[in-house]
Amino acid sequence: QVIRLGDYRPSDYLIDKTDLVFRLDPTRTRVTAKLQMRRRAGVAPGTPLTLDGDGLTFVGARIDGADAGDNAVSATADALVVNAPPASETFTLEIETVVDPTANTQLMGLYRTGGNYCTQCEAEGFRRITYFLDRPDVLSVYAVRIEADRKDVPLLLSNGNPVENGDLGDGRHYAVWHDPHPKPSYLFALFAGNLGVVEDEFTTASGRLVTLKIYVEHGKEPRAAYAMDALKRSMRWDEERFGLEYDLDIFQIVAVSDFNMGAMENKGLNIFNDKYVLADPRTATDQDYASIEAIIAHEYFHNWTGNRITCRDWFQLCLKEGLTVYRDQEFSADMRSRPVKRIGDVRLLRAHQFPEDSGPLAHPVRPRTYREINNFYTATVYEKGAEIVRMLRTLLGAKGFAAGMDLYFQRHDGEAATIEQFLACFAEAAQTDLTQFALWYDQPGTPNLAITTRYDRTARTFAVTVNQSLKPPVAGTPNAPMVIPIAFALAGKNGSTLDHDAVSGARTMQHEGEDGVLVITEPKHEIVFTGIAEEPVLSVLRGFSAPVTRVPQAPTRDRFFLARHDSDPFSRWEALNSLAMEDLIKATRAVSAGDPAAASDALVDIFSAVAGDGTFDNAYRALCLTLPAETDIAREIGRDIDPDAINKARRGVTEHLAKACERVFARIYHELQPRNAYDPGAEGAGRRALRNVALTMLCHAARSTDLAEQALAEADNMTDRAHALMVLTHLAPESEAAAQALEAFRTAFRAEPIVLDKWFTIQATVPRAETVETVQALTKAPGFSWDNPNRLRSLIGAFATGNPVAFNRADGKGYELLCAAIRRIDAKNPQVAARLMTAMRAWRNLEPGRRQRAKTAIESLRRGDRVSRDLADIIDRTLA
Ligand code: ARG
Ligand code: ZN
Numbered sequence: 001q002v003i004r005l006g007d008y009r010p011s012d013y014l015i016d017k018t019d020l021v022f023r024l025d026p027t028r029t030r031v032t033a034k035l036q037m038r039r040r041a042g043v044a045p046g047t048p049l050t051l052d053g054d055g056l057t058f059v060g061a062r063i064d065g066a067d068a069g070d071n072a073v074s075a076t077a078d079a080l081v082v083n084a085p086p087a088s089e090t091f092t093l094e095i096e097t098v099v100d101p102t103a104n105t106q107l108m109g110l111y112r113t114g115g116n117y118c119t120q121c122e123a124e125g126f127r128r129i130t131y132f133l134d135r136p137d138v139l140s141v142y143a144v145r146i147e148a149d150r151k152d153v154p155l156l157l158s159n160g161n162p163v164e165n166g167d168l169g170d171g172r173h174y175a176v177w178h179d180p181h182p183k184p185s186y187l188f189a190l191f192a193g194n195l196g197v198v199e200d201e202f203t204t205a206s207g208r209l210v211t212l213k214i215y216v217e218h219g220k221e222p223r224a225a226y227a228m229d230a231l232k233r234s235m236r237w238d239e240e241r242f243g244l245e246y247d248l249d250i251f252q253i254v255a256v257s258d259f260n261m262g263a264m265e266n267k268g269l270n271i272f273n274d275k276y277v278l279a280d281p282r283t284a285t286d287q288d289y290a291s292i293e294a295i296i297a298h299e300y301f302h303n304w305t306g307n308r309i310t311c312r313d314w315f316q317l318c319l320k321e322g323l324t325v326y327r328d329q330e331f332s333a334d335m336r337s338r339p340v341k342r343i344g345d346v347r348l349l350r351a352h353q354f355p356e357d358s359g360p361l362a363h364p365v366r367p368r369t370y371r372e373i374n375n376f377y378t379a380t381v382y383e384k385g386a387e388i389v390r391m392l393r394t395l396l397g398a399k400g401f402a403a404g405m406d407l408y409f410q411r412h413d414g415e416a417a418t419i420e421q422f423l424a425c426f427a428e429a430a431q432t433d434l435t436q437f438a439l440w441y442d443q444p445g446t447p448n449l450a451i452t453t454r455y456d457r458t459a460r461t462f463a464v465t466v467n468q469s470l471k472p473p474v475a476g477t478p479n480a481p482m483v484i485p486i487a488f489a490l491a492g493k494n495g496s497t498l499d500h501d502a503v504s505g506a507r508t509m510q511h512e513g514e515d516g517v518l519v520i521t522e523p524k525h526e527i528v529f530t531g532i533a534e535e536p537v538l539s540v541l542r543g544f545s546a547p548v549t550r551v552p553q554a555p556t557r558d559r560f561f562l563a564r565h566d567s568d569p570f571s572r573w574e575a576l577n578s579l580a581m582e583d584l585i586k587a588t589r590a591v592s593a594g595d596p597a598a599a600s601d602a603l604v605d606i607f608s609a610v611a612g613d614g615t616f617d618n619a620y621r622a623l624c625l626t627l628p629a630e631t632d633i634a635r636e637i638g639r640d641i642d643p644d645a646i647n648k649a650r651r652g653v654t655e656h657l658a659k660a661c662e663r664v665f666a667r668i669y670h671e672l673q674p675r676n677a678y679d680p681g682a683e684g685a686g687r688r689a690l691r692n693v694a695l696t697m698l699c700h701a702a703r704s705t706d707l708a709e710q711a712l713a714e715a716d717n718m719t720d721r722a723h724a725l726m727v728l729t730h731l732a733p734e735s736e737a738a739a740q741a742l743e744a745f746r747t748a749f750r751a752e753p754i755v756l757d758k759w760f761t762i763q764a765t766v767p768r769a770e771t772v773e774t775v776q777a778l779t780k781a782p783g784f785s786w787d788n789p790n791r792l793r794s795l796i797g798a799f800a801t802g803n804p805v806a807f808n809r810a811d812g813k814g815y816e817l818l819c820a821a822i823r824r825i826d827a828k829n830p831q832v833a834a835r836l837m838t839a840m841r842a843w844r845n846l847e848p849g850r851r852q853r854a855k856t857a858i859e860s861l862r863r864g865d866r867v868s869r870d871l872a873d874i875i876d877r878t879l880a
Pocket of ligand 1: 123377
């Protein structure tokens with residue numbers, strides 16, 4: 001069944017108030033829901049009322065206090081129909097259901113994790129708890145009473161403020177919570193169990209004292225300190241940057257170890273995958289710390305962008321996700337290095353969103369149809385959605401953007417809104433027309449820009465021609481010209497920005513203190529700058545001002561210039577990165593023709609210049625010295641991909657650069673030896689990042705892993721330890737040293753699943769054919785579980801998305817491994833199975849032999865046993 005955006009109709013009935021009672025029991029939890037129903041104005045009295053359900057056991061129903069007989073109400077596992085509701089405008093509907101949290105392996109609705117009770121309701125999990133109008137535009141005020149065994153379940157939590165708690169005798173107790181803010185059912189949460197807590201407080205700008213609590217497994221409280229610190233910084237930042245304050249007296253976060261995604265923004269009670277809460281230097285890497293900071297902020301920021309203003313329907317998902325990702329990106333940029341954050345985000349966008357947008361799973365940022373909404377929590381909705389908000393900010397300038405945001409919060413607070421309403425606020429506040437801009441939400445695919453330049457010395461003009469094009473990723477999708485903001489500068493000899501007298505051929509924007517912006521709206525623009533005294537080099541898409549590709553690239557000479565001189569750090573990295581990519585592609589061709597892989601002299605020169613340039617910040621230098629990944633190269637090549645050739649080529653180029661710059665890397669490695677105690681901040685993380693790049697390069701240069709072994713022995717934190725173990729294992733997988741180091745790691749962290757996940761991932765990503773068998777064997781290793789999403793992602797997911805060589809093994813065994821695993825996982829957890837399946841989306845880009853084997857493996861999944869709707873949806877689109 002396909003759901004269509006165009007079919008949206010408001011609900012005939014609304015639910016003003018929802019009173020829930022949970023009598024918790026491991027296998028028979030009784031849920032009563034007392035719903036204060038209201039017929040919407042204009043709806044005929046007596047119109048039948050259908051509530052959503054999913055796998056429910058119905059016990060009974062009462063309407064206005066009287067038992068509803070079989071004629072009045074018909075209930076199946078998946079729906080409850082009130083055939084002839086009271087004619088009065090309002091009435092109460094009481095429903096009793098029974099659910100089995102222990103049998104709930106989907107981790108949607110009410111389930112058990114680590115002996116505790118936990119919920120996940122977004123997108124449609126609430127209907128697995130009770131019958132409801134489970135749609136985001138039905139906002140209700142919730143009161144929740146939870147009853148449970150006091151000894152096993154001392155902690156009883158739900159949204160909002162605590163109202164009451166007490167004893168029930170018989171060893172049972174209860175608690176009541178009330179959330180004054182009307183919310184859709186997907187924001188409901190319950191947690192009950194036995195955990196330790198870290199407590200703190202925060203005073204909002206207007207003086208509200210907020211209690212902050214983070215719940216984690218007993219004994220792990222110290223590892224929640226960083227998350228608490230990140231939370232307080234997020235709360236302050238949202239006040240300062242967006243003028244948004246917290247609105248309840250308590251804010252709680254619960255960390256659980258079985259969770260389908262990263263975290264969930266339930267009102268006042270965020271539930272987190274524990275890997276995004278727990279951190280200390282011994283167990284977490286710098287990357288883990290950065291993710292925790294970003295996700296804590298993301299979920300907190302949802303309180304306004306998602307909760308206070310929610311989505312009218314699930315097609316508007318990017319309204320909350322794209323905007324909230326933009327907000328968390330800005331937060332991290334302010335907390336750390338802005339250019340480093342931007343480069344990281346762009347790399348992520350290119351690695352995940354660009355391939356999605358050019359393959360069989362492409363969809364608009366606001367989809368128009370779906371079969372299973374859980375399959376649309378995608379890089380396109382999240383990351384491209386954030387890029388659209390960023391473009392708005394670029395086009396309108398800081399002031400115009402802030403005015404639009406303010407109007408949005410003022411006008412739609414308490415509502416379930418649409419993208420049109422969001423855009424209207426900016427159009428109105430900044431007095432501009434955003435009709436064409438809105439195409440970004442509706443047209444799938446990555447636009448391409450072709451840009452050429454011509455300098456006329458006598459006329460002192462500089463002409464820039466820009467062609468935009470959009471290849472529809474799916475036959476029949478629209479591709480009208482879009483609004484593309486190109487942040488630019490004309491760079492003079494030393495990189496300084498040249499002035500110009502006038503520009504014709506495109507609208508330009510110049511906001512105070514920001515780069516100039518060319519606003520592209522037509523298929524072709526011929527832009528002329530006048531009064532240009534010397535021949536400039538054009539620096540465009542500064543800061544990656546639009547999510548587009550640029551083919552062909554700027555002339556090689558210009559890029560070498562920009563890689564040394566561009567005053568925008570992003571564009572300087574971009575120039576260098578594209579030069580490295582060019583060499584890697586050439587090297588891949590060479591390898592395919594039986595020749596050795598090498599880097600060009602020019603690349604060696606610039607690489608060693610950057611490596612030795614101490615004026616750059618360490619983290620930035622580390623990024624510049626990291627070659628594009630094999631998957632990046634594959635994406636750039638695009639078709640008839642041979643992952644083995646790419647692997648050989650990248651390794652050859654790496655060795656060449658490493659040897660050529662060996663002395664610089666040795667100096668870096670030595671100079672950046674840790675001196676102070678570990679600090680997870682940007683500065684320390686930057687030192688470690690650069691030093692670890694140097695370590696990798698030195699091992700390549702020497703064709704020896706001695707230094708990695710030494711680093712492993714010296715490491716006093718997980719960042720250095722995991723990196724050294726990875727280098728050792730990947731470069732010398734058969735060595736005794738690697739085997740011993742892996743065993744030592746396993747022994748040290750056998751009781752810490754989220755740390756052991758690193759051990760699984762390092763082994764799953766060893767770039768050699770035999771890893772297929774290793775992964776097979778690891779599914780039987782102690783510590784692995786087919787039921788835990790984190791284990792599955794760290795072993796199976798890492799293998800399929802982070803190991804091009806083994807996954808794409810020419811005999812097809814890698815695909816078979818993945819598909820067999822998916823079949824097994826699908827029976828218990830369709831959402832995770834469907835997500836893993838997306839690893840096969842680029843099968844058409846492979847060389848013919850692998851292409852055929854991949855296709856056969858995918859098709860075999862569709863035959864035989866029934867697969868879930870989640871998985872069927874991904875498979876069918878992948879093969880279509
Ligand atoms: N809203 C959550 C977040 O962005 C993610 C929920 C994902 N839900 C899903 N069904 N995949 O933080
Ligand atoms: Zn989110």
